[in-house]
Amino acid sequence: MRQPRPSRAASRAADRVAIYPGSFDPITNGHVDIIMRGAAIFDRIIVAVLHNLEKAPLFSVEERVQMAREVFAGEPKVAVETFDGLLVEFARQRGAQVIVRGLRAVSDFEYEFQMALMNRRLAPEIETVFMMPAESYTYISSRLIREVFALGGPIAGLVPEVVEARLRGTRTRRRPKR
Ligand code: PNS
Numbered sequence: 001m002r003q004p005r006p007s008r009a010a011s012r013a014a015d016r017v018a019i020y021p022g023s024f025d026p027i028t029n030g031h032v033d034i035i036m037r038g039a040a041i042f043d044r045i046i047v048a049v050l051h052n053l054e055k056a057p058l059f060s061v062e063e064r065v066q067m068a069r070e071v072f073a074g075e076p077k078v079a080v081e082t083f084d085g086l087l088v089e090f091a092r093q094r095g096a097q098v099i100v101r102g103l104r105a106v107s108d109f110e111y112e113f114q115m116a117l118m119n120r121r122l123a124p125e126i127e128t129v130f131m132m133p134a135e136s137y138t139y140i141s142s143r144l145i146r147e148v149f150a151l152g153g154p155i156a157g158l159v160p161e162v163v164e165a166r167l168r169g170t171r172t173r174r175r176p177k178r
Pocket of ligand 1: 021022023024050085086087088114115116118119
């Protein structure tokens with residue numbers, strides 16, 4: 001027998017929503033890889049950029065959000081937002097059932113394991129799901145991108161083009177006047 005189609009509201013309530021949190025200073029091709037893998041599994045994936053006042057960032061939160069939005073402009077399943085406070089509270093506000101984190105190497109595991117278990121204690125209904133990026137991205141981190149770029153090394157192919165262009169812009173901006 002044909003099943004009645006769920007109403008639009010009902011199907012929205014059943015959506016599997018994932019949060020992919022991080023600092024994204026800047027977003028790398030490794031992050032993009034994980035987000036696209038998440039988008040293939042979940043109905044919606046929210047890239048959540050942490051408002052962290054303690055760190056001295058390379059890019060402002062607004063710039064990071066803008067770049068990520070440009071990268072995912074053609075991806076209706078991907079949204080980019082900022083958050084502060086507890087991640088699980090943000091996840092609850094957005095109706096997310098899942099937190100996605102990328103695991104590149106065993107060295108990531110300890111920190112991620114602690115965070116996942118703390119988040120589970122804080123919000124038992126939210127599950128952390130770990131995803132591995134393509135092998136070619138396993139050595140990339142935002143910190144290394146910042147360092148290599150600051151020292152004049154090439155970063156093409158490691159970050160989205162919009163990020164590369166912005167990084168070149170920061171170099172021009174910061175060049176001392178004669
Ligand atoms: O890209 P990062 O810096 O590894 O991301 C870390 C992040 C943003 C996921 C983490 O610092 C975080 O969730 N901060 C929000 C505050 C919070 O909820 N802390 C308790 C988590 S155990």
